[in-house]
Amino acid sequence: MTTTPTFSPAAVRDALDVDGSTVIVPGDPGYDEARRIASVVDRRPSAVVRPSDTAGVARAVRFAADTGAELSVRAGGHSTMGLGRADGALTLDLRGLDGVVVDAASRTAWAGGGVTAGVYADVVGAHGLVTPFGDARTVGVGGITLGGGVGLLCRSHGLTLDSLVAAEVVTAAGEVVTADAEHHPDLFWGLRGGGGNLGVVTRFRFALHDLPEVVGGTVVLRATAESLAELVALAHAAPRELSTILTVCPCPPLPDVPPEHHGTPVVMAAVCWSGPVAEAERGLSGVRDVAARAGGVLADSVRAARYCDLLEPAPPVGAAVVTRPFFAPGVDVATAEHVVEQVQLPGALMRAVQVRVLGGAVADVPPEATAFAHRRQPVLGVVMAMAPTAPLAEEQRPWAAELADVLRAGDDALYSAFVVDGDPATRAAAYPGATGERLAAVKRRYDPHNLFRANLNVPPAP
Ligand SMILES: Cc1cc2nc3c(=O)[nH]c(=O)nc-3n(C[C@H](O)[C@H](O)[C@H](O)COP(=O)(O)OP(=O)(O)OC[C@H]3O[C@@H](n4cnc5c(N)ncnc54)[C@H](O)[C@@H]3O)c2cc1C
Known part of the structure; x- marks a missing residue:
């Protein structure tokens, strides 16, 4: 996205480089670091403002509204649309809002809007x-x-949003409100799934759950049509204490996997058992049985651990990735066979299909209770292709789209946090029917002029 700047570097400095906020413009030392995001999408905002508190965020929002600046919001920088930056825009970089405050007594924690999941999980994990x-x-x-x-x-x-109990929000008018079940309930509804459409969240208040230890890690096994289909079925049928993320790909050169298996198709089954540690075998033995039938476990890092220690470190940089998300009814043997064939095709650095089995607590919540409408979907997945450069990765987009279409089996629903474009059809797939209509109505109330549009944008209802 490119936009013509509506403000000068001097104006933005005068207005926003105050009271603990920092402004970085092209040519400043640190500009390239400030505009960098996890995606290879290369964007050059006209200014990056990094506030240190809610007042600084409100000032930046008012400046954008007053000057007509295109405003993009950046927290962890992992938007799959590369949304944390836009050419010519004012980027509101929330990384200065980095506090985590635990209230163990009420089993809640406040997290600043720019905190990463890993930092947050470490802090609360210590309790x-x-x-x-x-x-x-x-x-x-x-x-x-x-x-x-x-x-x-x-x-x-x-879902993460099911643990959100309140949010401090700067609205498009530059006002600071706290949204929860009793205050601004429509805003609270829309924040839970509606992306950055409704305001800038400066602080999130999360419910905390007692879970000092889980049993988790990754089991690597040979990918066959049968092993993949069995693992998906098993993950569905498992007690809800077991959550599973299956990645099918040619085996990377993992030190724990014997070298003769490197490059051959494997399933990397990331598992997490959150029930009593002594009962973990109840959930996990099935995975090892599937592995045994597929020729044995190739690697197994499953152990008792803190949840925060299961979160993966930053993915490697240097390769460009195209992704295509999907929801699926399941993965039968014929579809699994197709997946295993497809990830072995030449022409990319790496091809992969990831399958996350839903159900359990995700499906306990009615679809209309939050702006995440896809509670009844059995499987969330994503097709990925990696290439050395962004143009080469782009060439893989049709392949990823075609394979995702096979997996989605006719259902065009999409998970908003995985989408890669902002087309109206994508928006409708992420926010179908009544969800989209209600979001547009909430948008009209809190952002009638669509200030927050550098996202999977839901325009305000007319
Ligand atoms: C490597 C990788 C792994 C991932 N793994 C998972 C996963 O396991 N599960 C999952 O569900 N998703 C996953 N995702 C998707 C991820 O949840 C989304 O891309 C998410 O939007 C990234 O958030 P961010 O704050 O890091 O990104 P950013 O690019 O900083 O933010 C994305 C957009 O969200 C909005 N936004 C962010 N913070 C705020 C705020 N405080 N107030 C208002 N608006 C805000 C803005 O519109 C912003 O442009 C993954 C993505 C990547 C790249």
């Missing part, structure tokens, strides 16, 4: 407590909470 996030440490609590949050505790503890 034997958890809030569920995704699989990566570096993802921002901002983007993942506002989108959904599907991870290694989703079947036992729900």
Whole structure:
């Protein structure tokens, strides 16, 4: 996205480089670091403002509204649309809002809008407590909470947004409000799934769950049509204490896997058992049985651990990735056979299909209770292709789309936090029917002029 700047560097400095906020413009030392995001999408904002508190965020929002600046919001920088930056825009970088305050007595914690999942999980983990996030440490609590949050505790503890109990929000008018079940309930509804459409969340208040230890890690086994289909079925049928993320790909050169298996198709089964540690075998033995039938376990890092220690470190940089998300009814043997064939095709650095089995606590919540409408979907997945450069990765987009279409089996629903474009069809797939209509109505109330549009944008209802 490119936009013509509506402000000068001097104006933005005068207005915003005050009271603990920092402004960085092109040519300043640190500009390249400030504009960098996890995606290879290369964007050059006209200014990056990094506030240190809620007042600084409100000032920046008012400046954008007054000057007509295109405003993009950056928390963890992991938007799959590369949304944390826009060419020519004013980027509101929330990384200065980095506090985590635990109130163990009320089993809640406040997290600043720029905190990453890993930092948050470490802080609350020191108290034997958890809030569920995704699989990566570096993802921002901002983007993942506002989108959904599907991870290694989703079947036992729900989506990340199910643990949100309140949010401090700067609205498009520059006002600071706290939204929860009693105050601004429509805003609270929309924040849980509606992405960055409704305001800037400066602080999230999360429920904390007692979970000093889980049993988790990754079992690597040979990918065959049968092993993949069996693992998906097993993950569905498992007690809800077991959450599973299956990645099918040619085996990377993992030190624990014998070299003769490197490059051959494997399933990397990331598992997390959140029930009593002594009962973990009840959930996990099936995975090892499937592995045994597929020729044996190739590697197994499953152990008792803190949840925060299961979150993955930053993914390697240097390769470009195209992704295509899907929801699926399941993965039968014929589809699994197709997947195993497809990930072995030449022409990319790596091809992979990831399958996250939902159900359990995700499905306990009615679809209309939050702006995440996909509670009844059995499987969330993503097709990925990696290439050395962004143009080469782009060439893989049709392949990823075609394979995702096979997997989705006719259902065009999409998870907003995984989408890669902002097309109206994508928006409708992420926010179908009544969800989209209600979001547009809430948008009209809190952002009638669509200031927050550098996202999977829901325009205000007319
Ligand atoms: C490597 C990787 C792993 C991932 N793993 C998972 C996973 O396991 N489970 C899962 O559910 N998702 C996962 N995701 C998707 C991820 O949740 C979304 O891309 C999310 O939007 C990233 O949030 P962020 O804050 O890091 O990104 P950013 O790019 O900083 O933010 C994305 C957008 O969210 C909005 N936003 C973020 N913070 C705020 C805020 N405080 N207030 C208002 N708006 C805000 C803005 O519109 C912003 O442009 C993953 C993504 C990547 C790249």
